[in-house]
Amino acid sequence: MSSEPEIKVASYADGKSKIVIRPHEYDGIQEYDQTLPNWWLFIFYGAILFFPLCWLAYYQLGFMRPDEEVITQKMAQIEMAKAKDLQDMMAHLDNSVLNDKWAKDATVVANGRETYMANCTACHGQNLDAKMDLGNGQSVPLPGLSLVDGQWKYGSQPMDLFKLINLGTPPESAGNNGARMAPWGQQMAPIKIVELVSFIMSQNPKDFPDAHN
Ligand code: HEC
Secondary structure (H helix, E strand, C coil): CCCCCEEECCCCCCCCEEEEECCCCCCCCCEEEEEHHHHHHHHHHHHHHHHHHHHHHHHCCCCCCCHHHHHHHHHHHHHHHHHHHHHHHHCHHHHHHHHHHHHHCCCHHHHHHHHHHCCCCCHHHHCCEEEEEEECCCCCCCCCCCCCCCCCCCCCCCCHHHHHHHHCCCCCCCEECEECCCCHCCCHHHHHHHHHHHHHHHCCCCHHHHHHH
């Protein structure tokens, strides 16, 4: 016990590795003071310096750009690329192209079936009849419209289907009992929508006889 070094009383430690005990005392509690090690001070002052350097680099000198700006710009680029993609597709897409070129191409129809099975069955059903088969001879209606009933609410031309799938239920429409079609063009490339239209046409030979020659 007595081998412990005597600790000096002083207001502050004045030098490396020195420990003092400060003169004040509250409720019998006293306080030590010790010079902070350099590695600690380095991090402390470094952190203080870091802030104005970042502020200058990101917000004043333009060396770096804030994440928000980078993301906003990337999103704008993506939107522009998407708009251009759609424009390129629309430049040579019409009812006869859909009938004569796309819907007659078995690969395009097969791709459309695949996209349909992955994205559309929840509301339009495996058999496109907007019903879910319960397996016991019964079925429940799904929120979408039947795609094989010969009725086309927003027009029966191939381009009407393209437009509806691309843009979804028109804003002025109340939808189907309030249920609306999503604008799939926001998440699918135009070619995917062409494939979907071709697949739907292939399932409706009566309505699209030209596509089945
Ligand atoms: C979340 C449910 C939902 C999903 C998923 C969905 N639809 Fe729809 N779809 C609807 C609803 C609801 C309508 C009726 C919209 C209306 O009346 O305005 C509709 C209408 C349609 C119509 C018009 C049908 C007609 O008889 O006029 C087509 C075509 C269509 N959807 C295609 C698709 C395709 C292709 C997909 C997959 C990419 C898809 N839908 C996915 C809910 C859905």
